[in-house]
Amino acid sequence: MVKIKKTGLNEFIELLMKDYDVYSPADVGKKTAFKKINSAFEIRHDITNTHLSPKDVFFPQSEVLFQYSDDGLKVPQRNEKPIAVWGMRNCDTSSLMMLNKVFGDAHQMPGKDMYKDPYWKMKYDNCLIFNQACNEPLSTCFCNWFDGNPFAEKGADVFVVDTGDHFILEGVSDKGNAFLAKYKSGEEATKADLDKIAELKKTAESYLPDVIDIKPLFAKMNKIWDEPIWEEISTKCINCGACTFVCSTCHCFDVTDEGKGKKGKRIRLWDSCMFQIFTREASGHNPRGLSTQRVRQRIMHKYNYFMDNYEQHLCTGCGRCVQVCPVNLDIREVIKQVLDYKLSKNEDN
Amino acid sequence: MCNCENTYIPIPMKVEKILIENPDRSLRTYDLSFVNEEDRKKFTYMPGQFCEFSILGKGESPFGIASSPTEEGIIKFTVSRTGSVTNEIHYLQEGDIVGIRGPMGNWYPLEKLKGQDVVIVGGGFAFTTLRSMIVFMLENRDDYGKITVIYGARHPDLFIFKEELKEWDKRDDIILHLTVDKPVKGWNKLCGFVPAITKDVKPDPTSWCIVCGPPIMIKFTLPVLLEIGFAHEKIYTSLERRMKCGIGKCGRCGIGSKYICIDGPVFSYEELKKIPDAF
Ligand SMILES: Cc1cc2nc3c(=O)[nH]c(=O)nc-3n(C[C@H](O)[C@H](O)[C@H](O)COP(=O)(O)OP(=O)(O)OC[C@H]3O[C@@H](n4cnc5c(N)ncnc54)[C@H](O)[C@@H]3O)c2cc1C
Ligand code: SF4
Ligand code: SF4
Ligand code: FES
Numbered sequence: 073m074v075k076i077k078k079t080g081l082n083e084f085i086e087l088l089m090k091d092y093d094v095y096s097p098a099d100v101g102k103k104t105a106f107k108k109i110n111s112a113f114e115i116r117h118d119i120t121n122t123h124l125s126p127k128d129v130f131f132p133q134s135e136v137l138f139q140y141s142d143d144g145l146k147v148p149q150r151n152e153k154p155i156a157v158w159g160m161r162n163c164d165t166s167s168l169m170m171l172n173k174v175f176g177d178a179h180q181m182p183g184k185d186m187y188k189d190p191y192w193k194m195k196y197d198n199c200l201i202f203n204q205a206c207n208e209p210l211s212t213c214f215c216n217w218f219d220g221n222p223f224a225e226k227g228a229d230v231f232v233v234d235t236g237d238h239f240i241l242e243g244v245s246d247k248g249n250a251f252l253a254k255y256k257s258g259e260e261a262t263k264a265d266l267d268k269i270a271e272l273k274k275t276a277e278s279y280l281p282d283v284i285d286i287k288p289l290f291a292k293m294n295k296i297w298d299e300p301i302w303e304e305i306s307t308k309c310i311n312c313g314a315c316t317f318v319c320s321t322c323h324c325f326d327v328t329d330e331g332k333g334k335k336g337k338r339i340r341l342w343d344s345c346m347f348q349i350f351t352r353e354a355s356g357h358n359p360r361g362l363s364t365q366r367v368r369q370r371i372m373h374k375y376n377y378f379m380d381n382y383e384q385h386l387c388t389g390c391g392r393c394v395q396v397c398p399v400n401l402d403i404r405e406v407i408k409q410v411l412d413y414k415l416s417k418n419e420d421n
Numbered sequence: 422m423c424n425c426e427n428t429y430i431p432i433p434m435k436v437e438k439i440l441i442e443n444p445d446r447s448l449r450t451y452d453l454s455f456v457n458e459e460d461r462k463k464f465t466y467m468p469g470q471f472c473e474f475s476i477l478g479k480g481e482s483p484f485g486i487a488s489s490p491t492e493e494g495i496i497k498f499t500v501s502r503t504g505s506v507t508n509e510i511h512y513l514q515e516g517d518i519v520g521i522r523g524p525m526g527n528w529y530p531l532e533k534l535k536g537q538d539v540v541i542v543g544g545g546f547a548f549t550t551l552r553s554m555i556v557f558m559l560e561n562r563d564d565y566g567k568i569t570v571i572y573g574a575r576h577p578d579l580f581i582f583k584e585e586l587k588e589w590d591k592r593d594d595i596i597l598h599l600t601v602d603k604p605v606k607g608w609n610k611l612c613g614f615v616p617a618i619t620k621d622v623k624p625d626p627t628s629w630c631i632v633c634g635p636p637i638m639i640k641f642t643l644p645v646l647l648e649i650g651f652a653h654e655k656i657y658t659s660l661e662r663r664m665k666c667g668i669g670k671c672g673r674c675g676i677g678s679k680y681i682c683i684d685g686p687v688f689s690y691e692e693l694k695k696i697p698d699a700f
Contacts, residue, residue, distance in 0.1 A: 137429045140477045145430060174670060187668050187683065190427045297697040324672035327429075327665045329478050336478055338429075345672060353663050354503040357636070359676075359698060373675070380678035 073261040074241040074252050081239065082112035085158070087255055092156035092200060095129050097122045106157060115159060117234065120210050121390055125320030126164045127171060129157060130195045133317075134341045137191070137327070141335045156200040158232075163215045163388035165203050165227040167320035172196060173382050174323050200247060203228030207272050209279040212391030214404055216283050220389055222276040223269075235268050284408065286375075286385075292410055293376035297368075301413050305406055306367035308399045313344035315393035315401075316370065321386045324350070345369045371406055428668050431475040431520025432460045434496065436513050442499065443578045448546055449511060450487065450499045450581065456518065464524065466490055467531065468553035469659060469687045472523030473667045474498060474510060482506040483664045485686075486524065487549035487582075489556035496521065499549045499581050525667040526686050529554050529631055529657060538566035540624040542642055544573045544615050544634025550659060551633050552582050555595070562594060569624055573600040573615040573638070577608050598622055616641040619649075626650035632658045643690065656690040660699065 076084050088094050089110075096115045098107040104116055105124035116122075139146045175192035206213070206222035215221065225231040229248030233240045240261050243249030296302075316322040326343040330336050343350060346366050352358040360366050378386035387403070394402050434453040442448040455461035466486060473481040488497035502511045513519065529550070539558065543551045551572075558565050570589070574580045580599065590597050600611035600618045611618055615638050624630065626649050632642050639658055646656055662674040662681045669683040677696040679685065693699045 147427065147430065187428070188426075189668075189670055191429075323670065325665070325670070327481065327671070329480050331478055334478065338477070340671075343671070343673075350673065351663050353661075354507070359662065365698075369675070372677075373672075377675070377678035 073265075074255060074257050075259040075261045075265065076239045076241065076255075076257055077259065078117075078234075078237055078239065080257075081115075084255060084257075085109070085112040085115075088156055088158075088200075088251070091153060091251070093153050094156050094158060095126070096158040100124070106159075109158075117159070120206050120208055121161060121163075121213070121392060121395075123392070123395075124318055125167065125390065125392060126157060126160060127167065127320050127323075129155060130168065130192055130199075131171065131175065131323065131325075134339050135191060137338045137340055139337045140331070150194045154198040154200065155195055156202070158202045158204075160201050160203050160228070161206055161390075162203060162220050162222060162224040162226065163213075163390040164320060165201055166215075166218075166220060166388045167390065168196065168201075169227050170321050170378075170382075170384065170386055170388070171323055198247075200229045200251060201227065202230045202232050202241075203244075204232040204234065205269075205272065205276070207234060207276055209276055210391060210395075211279075212394040213279070214281050214389040214391060216277075216280045216389070217286055217404075217407075218385055218387060218389045222280070223273040233269050233272065235265060235272070238265070240265055240269065281404070284411070286407060286411070289375050289385075289407065289411060290379045292413070293372060295415055296410065296413060297372075299413070299416055301410065302364045302368045305371070305401075305409060306364045309346075309363060309367050309401050310399060311346045311348070311363050311366060312398060313346040314396045314398065315403075316344040316346055317342060318392040318396045320388060320390050320392065321374070322370075345373070371403075371410075374403075375407070375410075428522060429666075431473075431481075431522050432464070433457065434519050434521055436515050436517045436519060437495065439513065439515055442581045442583070445578070446511075447502045448499060448579070448581055449502075450497060451510070451513070452488075453496045453498070453519065453521065454494055455496075461494060464496070466524035467528035468557045469528035469550050470524040470526050471550070471667075471686060472496070472498070472521040472525060473664070474500070474506070475520035475522060476506060476509045477520065479509040480506050481522070481665070482510075483525070483667060483682075485547075485550035485553075485659070487552050489553045489560065491557055491560040499546055501546050522667060526682055527684070529659075529687055530629075530689075531557070534558075534629050535564050536566065538625060538628035539568050540628050540630040541568070541570045541572075542615060542619055542630065542632045542634070542646075543571070544638040545575070545579065546581055547634045547659075547661075548572060548581055551631065552585070554631065555589070559589075559592075559595065567625075567628070568595045569598070569622070569628075570595065571598045571600070571615060571619055571622055571624075573602070573618065573634075575602045577601055577605055614638075614641070616645050619645045623649055626652075629655045630657070632656065636661075647690075653694065654689050654691040657687055658690070658693070659686045660688060661686065 095106045098114045103123040106126040175189040225244045229245040231242045243252045324343045325340045327340050351360045374386045433456040437454045438452040440450040471485045475481045484498040500510045664674045665671040667682045669680045674681040
């Protein structure tokens with residue numbers, strides 16, 4: 073374990089910046105997001121979850137796929153350093169592992185390289201994740217519904233706990249240990265530090281909501297596709313799409329060309345299944361023309377379709393969508409509503 | 422950049438030939454050839470697959486491949502003019518360079534069809550991948566049993582591949598039933614909607630059936646096939662949804678837990694009936 077005095081963090085971050093492009097929670101306008109930093113002083117240590125999720129680091133809101141001109145196509149390269157992210161939370165780290173199923177693993181067609189996304193892989197594949205424990209989960213957090221925990225290390229390279237005056241860093245992966253070995257802090261974590269960590273963990277867990285059993289959710293959702301419950305759930309949604317933009321696991325995108333004449337670029341941009349035009353076809357036909365159909369798509373994708381493909385939910389319980397929704401459509405309530413729902417049809421159907 | 426293939430980069434293709442398929446010029450067939458020999462060698466496909474056709478500055482649209490793998494060196498698409506990208510495709514001239522990404526998606530179950538009788542039911546310009554399939558089967562004629570084709574269009578002008586249809590009509594190893602929606606002067610073949618004609622033709626239900634056409638046609642033809650007694654796992658169709666990436670990432674073409682671009686576009690009725698929003 074490595075113990076770093078908070079006032080000396082910049083030294084550590086500078087060392088990190090020698091090998092990596094470093095991202096961390098920081099101010100972006102009036103919001104907080106993961107941003108490339110140049111010194112430890114930019115890091116926002118005082119917040120739990122950033123407004124915008126860290127998916128932007130690996131799957132940016134807009135990304136150039138290639139530039140075109142008379143000279144042909146030019147694909148952006150990353151000759152920079154690999155990426156390190158400081159201040160990730162357990163839910164953030166889990167969300168990247170979920171997105172990696174979509175962009176990196178190409179699970180659906182094993183062995184087929186064409187289904188791997190090179191733009192994701194060039195950023196994610198050799199990144200270094202510092203996963204920081206949440207001492208004070210927010211009222212919107214519900215990671216414990218999805219096997220998450222504010223002090224979980226899963227998926228991290230280095231696990232970080234803020235003990236007040238210090239950060240205690242523990243290597244989790246080989247990559248994480250290799251980097252920590254480069255740093256000489258002079259201070260060792262003591263028994264008192266470990267006791268403190270255990271105490272912080274207990275306090276943090278007390279902030280979380282009661283765990284509800286979401287195992288039956290998948291099977292229940294298989295039965296409610298054409299039930300009136302979707303009307304009930306979706307009535308107040310105004311299809312603004314804010315939930316999908318802040319969501320750390322939503323990955324829908326659009327591809328579009330920007331430029332004039334023969335010179336320009338093809339870019340991809342976050343898109344949202346909440347928008348009516350998302351699925352509207354040239355003929356005018358729209359398989360998800362109704363708000364109810366789109367809300368159902370979002371909820372079903374998270375808790376049923378993704379489960380069907382990857383045996384896990386596409387939600388970490390980060391609560392960002394709960395924070396941002398202008399009409400207070402709370403996804404936790406939706407989950408409960410589905411679980412409690414009495415089918416209008418006979419169960420055996 | 423990782424050393425995996427970058428599927429977002431279009432393969433450069435040259436427009437070799439453009440055929441205007443109908444008098445109102447809304448349907449055109451494009452024969453494309455590979456600009457680079459390496460691309461040609463790498464590009465192997467099967468009937469039923471599709472590509473993203475790319476016009477730099479305008480974007481991309483998915484189209485079924487209308488050529489058969491047996492027609493080497495040429496990739497064929499028939500494009501109906503409906504919106505921004507298809508408009509731009511219609512402005513192309515022979516000799517122009519365009520891009521395609523693919524081949525994408527799965528294909529018709531040609532392995533399972535070996536030694537079997539095959540019924541093909543098509544409507545409108547969705548006949549593209551069915552052409553691919555028919556040409557492929559005719560090239561490998563001994564591998565398949567009886568081949569029956571039911572093909573409908575609103576008006577005689579709206580059939581595509583008219584020259585080939587004439588040739589097939591002369592052959593005795595393929596049975597062709599062409600139909601138009603309403604009687605038209607000079608048209609001496611069948612008249613009526615595809616579902617009704619299918620009912621009349623009453624294909625042998627032990628055969629395999631591929632249905633491809635506008636959603637409405639598929640919707641009304643399926644019950645007819647089921648009534649005749651076709652097994653659910655022997656009926657196949659190809660679905661369309663709006664697409665972007667074509668590789669299961671952008672989320673646009675999802676139906677239930679499947680993505681049409683990678684799990685389809687070809688599905689058996691057996692699979693489709695389990696997907697809630699397939700039709
Ligand atoms: C697997 C598959 C095979 C197809 N095969 C053919 C074919 O052989 N011949 C043919 O003429 N058409 C085919 N289509 C339909 C064709 O892709 C659309 O008509 C075309 O994309 C319309 O594009 P647009 O830019 O002209 O229209 P716009 O309305 O301007 O659409 C803008 C964009 O939306 C998307 N889009 C709109 N409608 C559709 C649609 N129906 N399907 C998919 N994407 C859409 C495209 O990305 C398009 O560029 C096929 C579609 C799919 C999914
Ligand atoms: S659905 Fe809501 S709680 Fe779940 S990962 Fe997305 S933003 Fe977080
Ligand atoms: S943020 Fe709320 S209102 Fe907006 S699309 Fe999401 S659920 Fe609907
Ligand atoms: S077209 Fe992007 S997921 Fe199918």
